[in-house]
Amino acid sequence: QSALTQPASVSGSPGQSITISCTGASSDIGGYNYVSWYQQHPGKAPKLIIFDVTKRPSGVSNRFSGSKSGNTASLTISGLQAEDEADYYCSSFTTTYTLGVFGGGTKLTVL
Amino acid sequence: EVHLVESGGGLVQPGGSLRLSCGASGLTFNTNWMAWVRQAPGKGLEWVANIKNDGSDTYYVDSVKGRFTISRDNAKNLLFLQMDSLRADDTAVYYCATETWLQFFYWGQGTLVTVSS
Numbered sequence A: 001q002s003a004l005t006q007p008a009s010v011s012g013s014p015g016q017s018i019t020i021s022c023t024g025a026s027s028d029i030g031g032y033n034y035v036s037w038y039q040q041h042p043g044k045a046p047k048l049i050i051f052d053v054t055k056r057p058s059g060v061s062n063r064f065s066g067s068k069s070g071n072t073a074s075l076t077i078s079g080l081q082a083e084d085e086a087d088y089y090c091s092s093f094t095t096t097y098t099l100g101v102f103g104g105g106t107k108l109t110v111l
Numbered sequence B: 001e002v003h004l005v006e007s008g009g010g011l012v013q014p015g016g017s018l019r020l021s022c023g024a025s026g027l028t029f030n031t032n033w034m035a036w037v038r039q040a041p042g043k044g045l046e047w048v049a050n051i052k053n054d055g056s057d058t059y060y061v062d063s064v065k066g067r068f069t070i071s072r073d074n075a076k077n078l079l080f081l082q083m084d085s086l087r088a089d090d091t092a093v094y095y096c097a098t099e100t101w102l103q104f105f106y107w108g109q110g111t112l113v114t115v116s117s
Helices: none
Strands: A009-012 A017-022 A033-042 A045-048 A065-070 A070-078 A086-092 A108-111 B002-007 B009-012 B017-023 B033-039 B047-050 B058-060 B067-073 B076-082 B092-100 B103-107 B113-114
Touching: A009 A017, A017 A108, A017 B113, A033 A065, A033 A070, A033 A108, A033 B103, A045 A065, A045 B103, A070 B076, A086 B047, B002 B092, B017 B033, B017 B092, B017 B113, B033 B067, B033 B076, B033 B103, B047 B067, B047 B076, B058 B067, B076 B092
Parallel strands: A009 A108, B009 B113
Antiparallel strands: A017 A070, A033 A045, A033 A086, A065 A070, A086 A108, B002 B017, B017 B076, B033 B047, B033 B092, B047 B058, B067 B076, B092 B103, B092 B113
């Protein structure tokens, strides 16, 4: 069981937009603006794509955006491309860090 | 360019020990919190431990407390994870990463630890 809850899978067609949710609690997502998102392709290390809820590291496409409302954070990918097919994980600063800090991951399939 | 390289993984029997290392370059190592994150085969990411930039504070996920020890050598730009009393469920790829507020900015390529008899 993960500290944060994500849907197991989402899918979309090229050019469409999708949103992945990440639900936590007031002790993590709801209480801090330190939510991050990671993209992981098979056999590769994770890559940071969103930090501080909405910020993108240098070099990350502006098709990726993050937001937060209450205890739920969201990652939106617009203009889906085949290369976006990957696993996506959310993470949040938390006062209950000893129980874990990542969501269970969401597999994105580009149809 | 930041570069993190893990080493020390391998096959170990249950109850055994292993020490992972992570060499860092391209960053001011002694100003960065560092972390270990692992991923069991076919599973999600799991934060394991982190350490303050000067090594004065360390934190662990409950499942490894008392068995794993994170440490660092700022003079040599090295991060370590001493793993004792290893169990089958510790089998995973172990990544080192730079960390700020439990946000993981740069990652290594990972090293595989297999606990099996």
